[in-house]
Amino acid sequence: MYRTHTCDELRMENIGQEVTLSGWLQASRDFGGMTFIDLRDRYGITQLVFNMEDDQDLCAQARKLGREFVLRISGSVRERSNKNPNRSTGNVEIVVTEMEVLNASKTPPFTIADETDGGEDLRMKYRYLDLRRTPVQQNIIFRSKLALETRKYLSDQNFVEVETPFLIKSTPEGARDFVVPSRMNTGQFYALPQSPQTFKQILMVAGMDRYFQIVKCFRDEDLRADRQPEFTQIDCEMAFVTQEDILNTFEGLTKHLFKHTLDVELGDFPRMSYDEAMLRYGSDKPDLRFGMEFVELNDVAKEKGFSVFDNSELVVGICAEGQAESYSNKDIKKLTEWMQRPQIGAKGLVYVKVGADGIKSSVGKFFSEEQLQVWVEKFGAKPGDLLLVLSGEIDKTRKQLGELRLEMGRRMDLMKDGDFKPLWVLDFPLLEWDEDSNRFHAMHHPFTAPKKEDVDRMLNGDHETMKNLRADAYDLVLNGSEIGGGSIRIHDRDLQSRNFDLLGFTKEEAEAQFGFLMGAFEYGAPPHGGIAFGFDRLCAVMNGQSSIRDFIAFPKNNQGRDMMIDAPAPVAEEQLVELGIDLVKEVIE
């Protein structure tokens, strides 16, 4: 037997008991006659004592042990004279009478503590050591708990968890697929699913009524800072539901998860249309932890002789409360440069400082103090406030100002840890016109239904009409992150076929890729809709963290590599022969 207790179990009431513990040597302290060892396992830390007077050999042996050695010890529990109130076991210690070194350890390449000195690459290569650090371990345990609570809640609501296949068919639409050559069907390939979308819809046609799955999905994309080639979704679908049913169900799930993992009670979630979110925050995923809403100035800023504004579709700004004094001309210049970086692309930035003794502005030459005073009133600004104003094309300008709003929120420390502001964003456009490729893209995905009142226009309308179709599509936004998104789906073959037409599929392409789904719609498909949560992101946002990597046990780096196992890697020539594939010459040479 390796242990009678974990390293987080012993308390005052155990004093006098003979116990056995196993764990890792976290730290040791040598005080001449006595040696103390902190023994660590997943659950906690317990102090061990070795005494020269009691057992010289054992004490000498203990002194030789290094960090991360694995030990089994037996001894008796006694009260500590020098208690540690910060540790659950801090009132007791174990006087060790027997010890076995279960395994030795080389000196770890970085410190195994809450704060580590290990760089990203080193931590990834030695992920098994990184995972010993309490914060990372707690993240993984949190993730497990969140998954379990998700499953409990949805199962209680009659959802069935159904495993959909991983070896499916490539559909060049959307992101790039990972493909898997088939040996038994040489020259053919499976694809790994980007999501179980079509399968969950098939399950609705199959009468499963309520489906969910916590499932890995795959996208072969060039990895941005915080993307992973494999990621996890809470994937859900319901039949015989309206949008309202879905919002209520998953608002319920989200509240349950917060309550049962963080003990946070979320109130009812506000709702906002896509158009309103863009108008007020310049984003379809506004962070509502702070206000700083957009104020449009077209009526008071245009046609006053400032040609930049006059030639703009939109003049719009935000008010950074109390920031007037904090921003010198140099600071404003830096902020302007930050806005002019290609990632944001603003042409310039206009400021107005509201002072007790008057108004200062970079456009003071073009606007009188009275005119600027009208702006100040529109913003409801007070002395000490800083107005920041952009102008240009409507959509671009709103997005740029949305970025500025977030940056000012960060600088002003308005996104507080432990403050959770959920929001449903509704009524997304169905289709998005893409100037570059001169075609429509599905704003959500090709299976999203138009709103009922838009069906006729979609079936019969002209090209311009298509730009204004709205969908029963919804995103769940939390603190500025989209944590879930979904829609009511098309369940009618003709409407689905029309949508594929609009998206530029030929009849043959649509049939080859999604014929099975359109076929299924002919055999009594019920109305249905669903949602998918980004599980990695949800874990991170609930813990107030921005990176998903520390919530994934074995993440890949930006080159899609697993640094620990060193994958991907070349495979044996025989494997390729069996699969009927060759590496192209350029690669071999």
Place this chain on the structure above:
Amino acid sequence: MYRTHTCDELRMENIGQEVTLSGWLQASRDFGGMTFIDLRDRYGITQLVFNMEDDQDLCAQARKLGREFVLRISGSVRERSNKNPNRSTGNVEIVVTEMEVLNASKTPPFTIADETDGGEDLRMKYRYLDLRRTPVQQNIIFRSKLALETRKYLSDQNFVEVETPFLIKSTPEGARDFVVPSRMNTGQFYALPQSPQTFKQILMVAGMDRYFQIVKCFRDEDLRADRQPEFTQIDCEMAFVTQEDILNTFEGLTKHLFKHTLDVELGDFPRMSYDEAMLRYGSDKPDLRFGMEFVELNDVAKEKGFSVFDNSELVVGICAEGQAESYSNKDIKKLTEWMQRPQIGAKGLVYVKVGADGIKSSVGKFFSEEQLQVWVEKFGAKPGDLLLVLSGEIDKTRKQLGELRLEMGRRMDLMKDGDFKPLWVLDFPLLEWDEDSNRFHAMHHPFTAPKKEDVDRMLNGDHETMKNLRADAYDLVLNGSEIGGGSIRIHDRDLQSRNFDLLGFTKEEAEAQFGFLMGAFEYGAPPHGGIAFGFDRLCAVMNGQSSIRDFIAFPKNNQGRDMMIDAPAPVAEEQLVELGIDLVKEVIE
């Protein structure tokens, strides 16, 4: 709103209520003035009534509806005059006042009922219709419940569910990998995991202490009747445990699952060594729902002048109780031919019929009645019993007799539905000598530890010694199926390295494939062990079924094809170019 109730909810106490239901038209019956429709959803069936007198148009409309049409109806609940006690809603019906056809349906290609006329291929192509059949739907729902109960139980025992990666590295050892070409690392490949074995061991090194995962695994094997290229495991690992800890934990899990899904109380599981199982049943997964144990006859059957026996290593038989009269000479001949098929490969079959008036046997010429009487006594046979005896090499003969025992068990209907006989089989050999390839194979897998008392022999012994090493490896057998298997693992670099040597790895191969694991063993790896359950098989065995396919929502056929979506399939040339691979010429032409 699509429904106020499901089709399984309405009872006598709902009489008089106005309700709305949605579902599929299961059947309709037209009685002149009245039309009855059975409306079906996942939960049940409710009878609808349409009355010509009340609403002629509605009734006429209802008569036109075909099977599997999707309807939303509203109406009032009333008591049925002609109650159906076999249906939970059988006391009531709904007098329909409003109806909307939500979707039409073509006539399904097979009957959607408990027993269907659809062949395997048709059912797979239209899997969404097959899944509407109650038995298949219930299987999928059972699977979901079993997964949830597994998670609840293990989480209560402090296990953490950790998602291990799907894009890992190919290890040519073991079964064939599915590989995934990497676009970002051209010429290199990921592999899909055959199991998360190395990752779960890494998690133990990482201090996760107790890990589990219900996870898809992948093997690119030529598919036998009931294998799938992707299958699901309950995968578990524990640190600081002995074999005894693991057996107790997972016996607990298994009992919990039976109790909470089938309401079956399993007693404590018997245990048997591998050697004993082979000796008594000729199988390492004996079906204990019936006895028919092996009786060895070497001492009474050899050296009596029958050369076939005299030249055999082993003479061994079973007693089929009460079967003497049921087997004519012709029947015996057929049974002998069954045993001589290449799948079994017996040379012949000796019978002894115990009659009230004497003994008849195919070896009556070689043995006197007195000699055969000694056999009868060894078997404890009674008049009417049939003894079936094989001879030959020890291992082969036992396996052949094991097959015969199962066949007789089937014929005699000794494997009863609802009878569950679990068994732990212990003490498997560590290594298996393979004559064909002239090398050792790992009986369980290359990470399995020898028993403590065998470690020295393994490190220092000669070739012959290796054949007799035993492992702390165990299988959980249920009704003759292996539903789980595991072992205590090696956690020492030198011992792991020695095992790779014995298995024929060069140092370089071992390092390239498993260097990260051996490296991890140098940083304080704890003793650990685990188990994996075949989840698809467990579902089937718990439901007394032999095929796993009906417990998988979207299974593949024997050619590894998904018949519904028609995968695998060719991919676009551009995809291959991006991946830096080519189809070999023979395939293209």
